[in-house]
Amino acid sequence: GPGAPALPSASALKAPPLATRELRPQAPPGRAPSSAGSGGPRSAPPTQSGAWSALVAELRAALPELGDALARTGRLIDVGTATARIELSKLKDGDRERLLTDETRAACEPVLSRLFGRPLAVVFEDATRRGPGDRDPFTRDVAQLFGGHIEDNP
16 A cells, blocks of 8 residues: 555665675684784785685675585685685586686686785686596696605506
């Protein structure tokens, strides 16, 4: 009737675009937030698991299907000076085509860049297509880093 309150439109209920959402850092339990001035040291970067959780939460709010798929199949395995490596495993039908895209990369890069305080390019690694030993870039990197060699057992 005329006295009923107006309901908000469906578009008014949508989350703001991913680029405008902002995560606020929380102090660890039992610690008071720092009151250092703007000239003080920057807060420590998040842990990889903390950054992954924050990324998935933001994506679930803005792009639920993408956030759910990454939560199910992905994990942040390395953050370097300019790249963040996300490993995808347990891929189901259609996951590879949906997740290994420029659109997914474009959704992840600004969030991870903001969380770590520097521009980061996202690199996806499909663990289900990883070759044995010396054909796998990650395994080669680890062997080189630690001065080891690779032996594949049949």
